Every structure is written in C-alpha cells, then in structure tokens.
Amino acid sequence: MTELGTRLKEARLSKGYSLDDLQEITKIQKRYLSAIEEGNYSIMPGTFYVRAFIKQYAEAVDLSADELLETYKSEVPANKTVESTTTATIQQPQSRRSLSKIPSKGFMDLMPKLVVALFIIMAIVVFWYLFQQKVNNNSTPVKKEEPPQVQVDPPKTSKPDNNKGNATAAGEDQNTTDKDKTKKDKKQQKLSKGTLVNDNATTDYTLTGAKDFKIRVEVSGETWVGVQDENRLEISKKATVYHADDIVEVDAKGKESVRIRLGAASNAKVFVNDEEVEYAIAPANRPTQNIVIKFSEKE
Template structure:
C-alpha cells in the first residue's frame, strides 16, 4: 500500500465511511476505490481516470485535492496517453501501409473527382443544346397563330373593386391567421421541456416535462467513461465508450435517471431526440447529470 493510499484510507475511516458508503457518495465502483487505496492503478480504466477518481475521493472525505496532488505527485500519474489504445492501434496500422499503396490511395479520390466534374460538364452541355433547340423551334413564326382578344373580356381599371370580394378576402385572411395561431399554441403546449433547475458543484439537475416518453441516448465523440443508473439506483451501464459508440435506454417507466459522465466534452446526451445542453462548461471533465421525469399525464 502506498503512502497516498494509507492517508486516504485513514481519512476515510476517521470520517466513519465504509467503502460501500464512499461508493454511494462518489459513484465510483468499490473495486476502483480499493485500487486507489492499494496504489494498484493498473486496474483503472486509464491514467486520466486515476486522477479524476483520486480527486473525487479527496472531495468526499474532506481533503484538498490540489494539496494531495502536489504532495504525492511522484505517485500519481500525470498523463493519459494510455486512454486511447484504439487510436494508437489505428496509427500503427496506417504506418504499415507501403508508400506506393499510399500514393495510389491519394490519387484515386482526385481521379474520381475529375471524372465527376467531366461528367457534370457533359450533362450540362447536352442540356443547354437541347434547350437551345427547343427555344429555336418555339420561336419559329410559322408555328404561331394570332390570338383574337375580345376587348369586352378585359377588366376595366376604372371600375371599383366589388365590396363583397374584398370582405370575402379579409374573412379568409382572418380565418388563416386564427388557424396559424391555434396551431402554434398547440405546438407550444405540447412541446417537450428540458430545463436545468439546479447546479451544485459538478452536479446538475434537469426537469423533463410535457412529454409522455423518456428515451435516453448517449453518443461518444471520443474516449469517455460513463455510468447510467435508474431511479432505483440500479446500474444500467458502467464502463468505457469510444468514438462512435452509442447507448440507448427507454426510461419512460422511471422517474429519474442518474448519469456519471467521465469526459463531458466527448459525451453527447440526447433526450427524446433533443440534445441536452451542459449547464456546466465541458472544461469540467467529470459531471453528474440528474434528469427528473414528470410524465405529461401526471401534470394534467
């Protein structure tokens, strides 16, 4: 056990917290808390999360994380290069491609673009030629016949507009205006509402209203550690997500969802297809998101 681990454990026990209590407070798995106390950082998702978990641990037991990081900087990892093994793997694969093949791959897109441009120009030339031929045929005087116009059928500009037609036009405009207002009011009354109602530290509480469903989607734009809990505090998911990964949950039967986002900048949260805006800037890497759901039926 490291000196940092001993200090954290002694502080936790002085507070009267068990590992289960600390897991409940921090939302960090018990096995990771044990790894922090034992100095076993290899079992963590990555060095980036070692620092995040230690910071959360310190805040839970009342220690100043900045002081702890400075005092034990020789023990705590300072980089997170091992957080992107997939990216490293992709880079190595690209390096293994022969130079000649790489040049061929560079030329192919340019060749395809050139062919596309040539084809577009040919199609445009054919269209213009056909258009010119049609216009020339229509302009032939032999194909036109004079049209007799009865002067009696032309409207008299001096005649006043009939009052009946004017009233009918105004009535139609009023009816359309009323219909547009009603449609807009209906849309406003039935539109989903997702608003942040409370922010405390790194935790933000949102209220979801005016909807009869609660569908949650998490979309990763990079490497991120994520945990999802329902209103019974049951774990629906806990682990790493990588670029392009998605997780979907139908929580319509739940009253609340608790999300632990390990890297807010790399994690998008969609509620019923609407993107949730982080109330706290994503420079705050770890954020806790609580979504309280009030079905539309219960609000009536």
C-alpha cells in the same frame, strides 16, 4: 501498497469510513477504491480516471488532492495523450530517415514504361472522342422547316374559383394551427435548475409539461457514460467509455426518473427533448457527475 494508497487509507480509517461508505459518497465502485489503496491502477478503465478517482477519494476524506498528486506524482501513471505525443515526436525523425534511404533506381527504370503507357492512354481517349463526335453528327436528323402556324383562340371570360380560394385559406389556417401547436408544446416543457445533493456529485432536475422524455448525450472527448432508471437498471445501449463524436440516445418515456453518470463531464453535453441541461457545478471543479432528471407530465 504505495505510499499514496497508505495515506489515503489512513485518512479513510480516521474518518471511520468503510469502503462501502466511501463508495456511496464518491459513487466510485469499491473495487476501484481498493485498487487505489493498493496501487493497482491496471484495472482502471483508463489512465484519465486514475487521477480523477484519486482526486475524488482525497476530497471525500478531507485531504488536498492537488498536494497529494504533486507529492506522489511518480506513483500516478501519466496521461496516455502525453505519452502518445512524446512517442510520435521521437519516432518522426526516424521515419524520415528511413524514407530517405529508399532506393530510386527501380523507379527510374519504370519511367520509360510509364511514359509509353501514358501516350497510349491519351491516344485511346482522343480516338474515342473523335469517334463519338462522328457518330453524333451522322445520327442527327435534318428537320424540315415548316411555315409557322398562327392559331387565334376566342377570348375566355375567367371566373373566380371560390372553392380554390377557400381551399387555400383552409390550408394556410391548418399550417398556422400546426405551427402554433408546436410552439405551444415547446413552451409547455419546463426543466428546473439543478439542485445539488449532499455529496455534491449529484444534481437533481425536474422535467414538467412535456409529453416526451428523450435523453441525448453528445460526446466531444473520452468519457464514461451510463443511463439508469429509477430502479438503477441500465437503460442505455451500453454503459462504457465513449469517444469524440459518439452520441448516446435513450427514450425514457414511461420512466419516473433517469440517472446519467458522466466520467468526464467537460467532454459531454446532456440534452432533454433537445433542451441542453446546464451543469449546476462546473465540470472543471467536478469531472465526475451524476445528473438525476425526474419526469412529471403535469406542470
């Protein structure tokens, strides 16, 4: 057990919380909370979640998360992005030195052969072009010129086509009706402002006046995404860590509510029937968030 884990555990016990209590407060799985206390970060879904989970744990037991992370920063694994950047910076000069050592003798030996091959290809292209030109010239028929013919038609009296005018007017009226109906459906939908629940990690919304109940999460960076129904059954294709440009779509029609779990809310945008959901609490202040949307067809 690390010093950081010992301090967090002592604070939890002083509050009288069990791991089950803390799981309910933070919405973090109990096995991850236990791993933080034991310093076993290898079972975490990613290094990003280590710092996020430690911060939530500390806030739940009234400890300063920033102070803990700074004091015990040697015990917390570094972010993978930083490590990858450092490794790439170190390896780049070595790769350039390796490239500079590639012998050029073999390439110089191939130069005469490449030049000859290039001339042969150019000769074939020119020959083919001239051949096609000759074939086209020989196959073009000579048209015999004929004197122009002038045809005089008697004048016609045009009558207004009332049926055509009526059909056009009917089509325009139908298009106008369809557009008005679409606008009316959009105006009927109403998504309430988010209301924070006691744990300050869950926000409740209510969707009314809509016939559809479609959820879309657009991911711009690494984040955990899971969508559950009112019975806490997973209805998304897969609850896991998604990456930039991934899109999670769920048709929740027939469900009373959905619960959207975001591991890094700043890396995701949530839409309900193409209407973006505004976070009630800034993702920078609360990386991990739960968004609960209750559905009601009546306004």
